[in-house]
Structures are given as C-alpha cells and as structure tokens.
Amino acid sequence: MLMSSGSVVPETNGVSEEDFRNAMIAGLARAQKAVGEKSLAFIMDLSTKGLGNLFGGRARSTDPKRLWDARKACPTALDDIAELYGCEIVAKDPAGTGGLGTVPLAALLARVAEAESPTSPGGTGKTHNELLGMEDLIRSVHALTGQWIEEINGHRAPPRPRAVG
Known part of the structure; x- marks a missing residue:
C-alpha cells in the first residue's frame, strides 16, 4: 500500500531507542523516589534486582504493562515517554x-x-x-x-x- 508521501515504506516517528530509554528511566526514577525501590519493584511485578537492571542498563526496557503499572506509584511515570511522541497522558479522574x-x-x-x-x-x-x-x-x-x-x-x-x- 502506498503511503501519502508516495513511498511504500512508512515513515518512522523519529524517537530513538536511547531517547525512549532515557524518558522511561526518568519516569521510573520519579516513581521510585515517590514510593521507594521495593515498593516500585512490587508494583511493577519485578524483583529489586530486576528493577536495578533497568536502572543500570543491563535490561534495556520492560514489558509495557509494567510501565503502565508504574503509574500507580507515580501518575507522571509515563509523561516523558508521551512527550517524545507529542502526546499527553490524562487520567479520567x-x-x-x-x-x-x-x-x-x-x-x-x-x-x-x-x-x-x-x-x-x-x-x-x-x-x-x-x-x-x-x-x-x-x-x-x-x-x-x-x-x-x-x-x-x-x-x-x-x-x-x-x-x-
């Protein structure tokens, strides 16, 4: 299928893996600051070692559900990622x-x-x-x-x- 630009290859959004990871870590750092390492790990269904692997770079990313779950610790945990895509996450309440x-x-x-x-x-x-x-x-x-x-x-x-x- 041809895209509107006439290309058969869809355009990318321009968000690099590094930018995404930095935004993810910034939000998770806010969540960790809000509730502490053990609580955040529990909320995200990770061990403290698994959470440490995310912050330390040994794990590049995590399951999307776990990222959404981090919002329980800090409602703004995904704001940095949303900003990369020109979006805003707004709670119903x-x-x-x-x-x-x-x-x-x-x-x-x-x-x-x-x-x-x-x-x-x-x-x-x-x-x-x-x-x-x-x-x-x-x-x-x-x-x-x-x-x-x-x-x-x-x-x-x-x-x-x-x-x-």
Missing part, C-alpha cells in the same frame, strides 16, 4: 480528586506560597529542589487545566457563516 479541580490547585498554591516565602531556602524565588518537590502537583494541575481547555473548546460554537457580497 485527574489526581484521584473525584473530579474536584480545587484539590490539586489548592495543594499546588500552598506549596508555591511556601516556596516563595522570604524565609524559604530560595527566598522569594523557587529553588531547584522546591520545584522538583512540586513536580507531581505541577503535572497534575497542568493535566487538569489541559482538560478544562479541551472542554472549553468543545463548548465553543462553530463560527457563523458571513454573508459575502
């Missing part, structure tokens, strides 16, 4: 809030206010560690506001035709 957007927004607002306090480690600016500590909340709010924008776009009426002449 963001951050397990029961649809209440105020929960992650309020939590993030409190963390930002704390980080911007003159008595915080970075003074009125946010430090690297403070931002990393807020990462899951920031990603959750980003996904939530993205859903709201999609909903808003869905409510917009199509433009009315104009009379010409």
Whole structure:
C-alpha cells in the first residue's frame, strides 16, 4: 500500500531507542523516589534486582504493562515517554480528586506560597529542589487545566457563516 508521501515504506516517528530509554528511566526514577525501590519493584511485578537492571542498563526496557503499572506509584511515570511522541497522558479522574479541580490547585498554591516565602531556602524565588518537590502537583494541575481547555473548546460554537457580497 502506498503511503501519502508516495513511498511504500512508512515513515518512522523519529524517537530513538536511547531517547525512549532515557524518558522511561526518568519516569521510573520519579516513581521510585515517590514510593521507594521495593515498593516500585512490587508494583511493577519485578524483583529489586530486576528493577536495578533497568536502572543500570543491563535490561534495556520492560514489558509495557509494567510501565503502565508504574503509574500507580507515580501518575507522571509515563509523561516523558508521551512527550517524545507529542502526546499527553490524562487520567479520567485527574489526581484521584473525584473530579474536584480545587484539590490539586489548592495543594499546588500552598506549596508555591511556601516556596516563595522570604524565609524559604530560595527566598522569594523557587529553588531547584522546591520545584522538583512540586513536580507531581505541577503535572497534575497542568493535566487538569489541559482538560478544562479541551472542554472549553468543545463548548465553543462553530463560527457563523458571513454573508459575502
């Protein structure tokens, strides 16, 4: 079958194995930081040695189900991979809030206010560690506001035709 470009060979997405692996490891590192090595290994149905093999490069990748299971430890565990493909993973119920957007927004607002306090480690600016500590909340709010924008776009009426002449 001919592709739209006239070639019989389909185009690739341009994501290299190395880029994919780096994105996978970044997400799994966040998940491990959130729950610890033993818990993440259990969640992914791996031994701690198997998980260590992933991080150490002795295992190049893992079963897709295990990657999805890692989202139980950290909802943003697959975000880096999704970003490579120009996608976003959005939960049906963001951050397990029961649809209440105020929960992650309020939590993030409190963390930002704390980080911007003159008595915080970075003074009125946010430090690297403070931002990393807020990462899951920031990603959750980003996904939530993205859903709201999609909903808003869905409510917009199509433009009315104009009379010409």
